[in-house]
Amino acid sequence: xxxxxxxxxxxxxxxxxxxxxxxxxxxxxxxxxxxxxxxxxxxxxxxxxxxxxxxxxxxxxxxxxxxxxxxxxxxxxxxxxxxxxxxxxxxxxxxxxxxxxxxxxxxxxxxxxxxxxxxxxxxxxxxxxxxxxxxxxxxxxxxxxxxxxxxxxxxxxxxxxxxxxxxxxxxxxxxxxxxxxxxxxxxxxxxxxxxxxxxxxxxxxxxxxxxxxxxxxxxxxxxxxxxxxxxxxxxxxxxxxxxxxxxxxxxxxxxxxxxxxxxxxxxxxxxxxxxxxxxxxxxxxxxxxxxxxxxxxxxx
Amino acid sequence: xxxxxxxxxxxxxxxxxxxxxxxxxxxxxxxxxxxxxxxxxxxxxxxxxxxxxxxxxxxxxxxxxxxxxxxxxxxxxxxxxxxxxxxxxxxxxxxxxxxxxxxxxxxxxxxxxxxxxxxxxxxxxxxxxxxxxxxxxxxxxxxxxxxxxxxxxxxxxxxxxxxxxxxxxxxxxxxxxxxxxxxxxxxxxxxxxxxxxxxxxxxxxxxxxxxxxxxxxxxxxxxxxxxxxxxxxxxxxxxxxxxxxxxxxxxxxxxxxxxxxxxxxxxxxxxxxxxxxxxxxxxxxxxxxxxxxxxxxxxxxxxxxx
Numbered sequence: 001x002x003x004x005x006x007x008x009x010x011x012x013x014x015x016x017x018x019x020x021x022x023x024x025x026x027x028x029x030x031x032x033x034x035x036x037x038x039x040x041x042x043x044x045x046x047x048x049x050x051x052x053x054x055x056x057x058x059x060x061x062x063x064x065x066x067x068x069x070x071x072x073x074x075x076x077x078x079x080x081x082x083x084x085x086x087x088x089x090x091x092x093x094x095x096x097x098x099x100x101x102x103x104x105x106x107x108x109x110x111x112x113x114x115x116x117x118x119x120x121x122x123x124x125x126x127x128x129x130x131x132x133x134x135x136x137x138x139x140x141x142x143x144x145x146x147x148x149x150x151x152x153x154x155x156x157x158x159x160x161x162x163x164x165x166x167x168x169x170x171x172x173x174x175x176x177x178x179x180x181x182x183x184x185x186x187x188x189x190x191x192x193x194x195x196x197x198x199x200x201x202x203x204x205x206x207x208x209x210x211x212x213x214x215x216x217x218x219x220x221x222x223x224x225x226x227x228x229x230x231x232x233x234x235x236x237x238x239x240x241x242x243x244x245x246x247x248x249x250x251x252x253x254x255x256x257x258x259x260x261x262x263x264x265x266x267x268x269x270x271x272x273x274x275x276x277x278x279x280x281x282x283x284x285x286x287x288x289x290x291x292x293x294x295x296x297x298x299x300x
Numbered sequence: 301x302x303x304x305x306x307x308x309x310x311x312x313x314x315x316x317x318x319x320x321x322x323x324x325x326x327x328x329x330x331x332x333x334x335x336x337x338x339x340x341x342x343x344x345x346x347x348x349x350x351x352x353x354x355x356x357x358x359x360x361x362x363x364x365x366x367x368x369x370x371x372x373x374x375x376x377x378x379x380x381x382x383x384x385x386x387x388x389x390x391x392x393x394x395x396x397x398x399x400x401x402x403x404x405x406x407x408x409x410x411x412x413x414x415x416x417x418x419x420x421x422x423x424x425x426x427x428x429x430x431x432x433x434x435x436x437x438x439x440x441x442x443x444x445x446x447x448x449x450x451x452x453x454x455x456x457x458x459x460x461x462x463x464x465x466x467x468x469x470x471x472x473x474x475x476x477x478x479x480x481x482x483x484x485x486x487x488x489x490x491x492x493x494x495x496x497x498x499x500x501x502x503x504x505x506x507x508x509x510x511x512x513x514x515x516x517x518x519x520x521x522x523x524x525x526x527x528x529x530x531x532x533x534x535x536x537x538x539x540x541x542x543x544x545x546x547x548x549x550x551x552x553x554x555x556x557x558x559x560x561x562x563x564x565x566x567x568x569x570x571x572x573x574x575x576x577x578x579x580x581x582x583x584x585x586x587x588x589x590x591x592x593x594x595x596x597x598x599x600x601x602x603x604x605x606x
Contacts, residue, residue: 118315118318121315121539121581121584121585121588122319122581122584123539123540123542123543123580123581123584125543125546126543126561126577126580127322129561129565130322130323130326130327130565130573130577131326132565133326133327133565133568133573134326134327134329135329138329224440228442231442231444232442232444232543232547235444235547235550236546236547236550236562237562237566238562238565238566248444251444251445251448252444254448255444255447255448255451255551258448258451258452258456265452268448268449268452269449272441272445272448272449275442275445276440276441276445279440279441279442280436280437280440283436283439283440
């Protein structure tokens with residue numbers, strides 16, 4: 001990292017950032033280890049339908065008698081996986097696109113940014129939905145053909161990650177391009193060019209390291225955006241398919257079974273809590289990283 | 301000014317053309333023919349339908365036919381709700397979505413501007429802190445969490461408002477609040493930042509020195525300038541309300557266009573999906589143009605057409 005030294009220390013010194021970081025670490029840890037630590041059969045279908053929270057089932061049980069805590073942890077796995085991998089894809093695509101556009105300049109730059117603008121003017125979730133609609137079954141066929149049979153059941157997760165990652169890069173590309181335009185005018189780039197270095201080397205050795213700081217900042221803000229989008233899709237029934245769960249699909253199930261006679265509130269409240277706490281922590285952390293990286297932003 | 305509008309309209313048409321193209325290609329990429337159903341239709345009818353829409357030819361002919369029809373305002377037949385045209389379905393459902401969207405739009409802008417301006421004027425007090433904390437919460441909680449929780453509280457526990465459905469003002473309250481809540485918060489934050497900045501400017505000090513009272517300064521002078529960032533957010537706001545309404549309609553069982561959008565994907569109803577997407581995008585680009593014009597009208601110093 002070429003940021004001024006001390007950014008991570010400054011970050012850790014902030015109470016908000018530290019709390020957010022610890023919360024996120026806890027959520028991630030329990031998502032990874034939690035399901036294995038719970039009593040065997042927690043995630044199995046049982047006759048114990050809609051039992052309210054109690055010692056045996058701290059979050060209650062759902063329509064199929066499964067433990068809601070177990071489901072929330074399973075959902076956390078999917079939501080976090082989609083969030084982080086989707087953000088990572090958007091990082092690669094957006095950075096590469098912005099680098100090339102900014103470095104090439106002129107007509108190429110204009111054309112590439114025009115395309116970004118057009119994509120911007122279409123609501124991104126609508127594009128994502130059409131993408132999933134178009135490619136889901138193709139991906140399944142391809143996976144089955146390529147001998148990836150074990151993955152076919154998870155094809156929805158894969159397509160969600162791909163689609164969300166491939167749509168969420170627009171802002172990243174804009175930011176990177178702006179930075180490259182500014183950096184390009186500096187002398188070290190001219191020096192590298194005068195020394196006869198290849199364009200590829202200039203891009204990867206000279207420009208990229210100078211960009212990483214700001215890119216990391218936006219990456220932390222992309223993760224909650226992707227998690228939010230994934231749960232939006234799953235809530236509509238167009239994302240993760242049962243029996244797999246994500247926070248969005250759990251919320252959808254919870255919203256379905258509330259009725260005037262029995263509210264079954266625990267099916268709604270616990271997934272909502274898990275999701276909101278995670279999103280809040282991610283947003284706080286993102287803001288804190290931005291502030292630590294750019295002291296000028298603190299005024300706003 | 302005129303050249304600016306003409307240029308914007310041309311680029312608007314170009315964007316729409318791209319949207320139609322992308323949508324068409326992606327829909328044709330999805331497996332299965334447009335009239336494949338579990339309940340088979342007679343082969344003769346299917347053949348005639350395919351011929352009518354030129355879907356029996358090569359892809360470019362299909363595409364040309366679709367562009368031609370869309371350009372003439374014909375969004376074709378829904379393949380799921382057979383015998384009904386997409387135009388008909390949209391004419392029935394768009395007013396519902398539009399009403400909900402317009403009310404949420406009003407709540408978001410009016411509420412956001414008020415809260416933000418109030419927080420800025422009371423800068424540093426407890427009211428400011430609480431307003432901004434509440435805003436951060438409202439931004440972080442997605443609509444599909446707020447909606448069901450509001451139903452749980454106000455419709456099921458307190459029994460004040462209906463759970464969902466359409467008809468009557470009472471049905472509108474919860475959905476509109478749900479849809480607007482994140483954007484009230486977002487606009488409040490925008491407004492507060494910009495108001496704080498404006499209140500520190502020279503012309504406000506001059507107004508104070510002239511002895512104008514606070515109310516006059518804030519409403520007549522500061523608000524007019526401070527509201528500009530909010531105006532430029534109105535375009536994205538419309539886009540967000542549009543996608544947001546899909547979820548809110550599904551939570552509250554509202555018979556709007558969002559429901560058709562979700563159904564058309566589940567049913568692989570290509571023309572309905574295409575129709576909803578095209579109409580949504582058309583609404584958006586027109587909205588964006590309107591926002592730019594308002595912006596120019598409000599601030600003469602901004603010259604977008606340079």
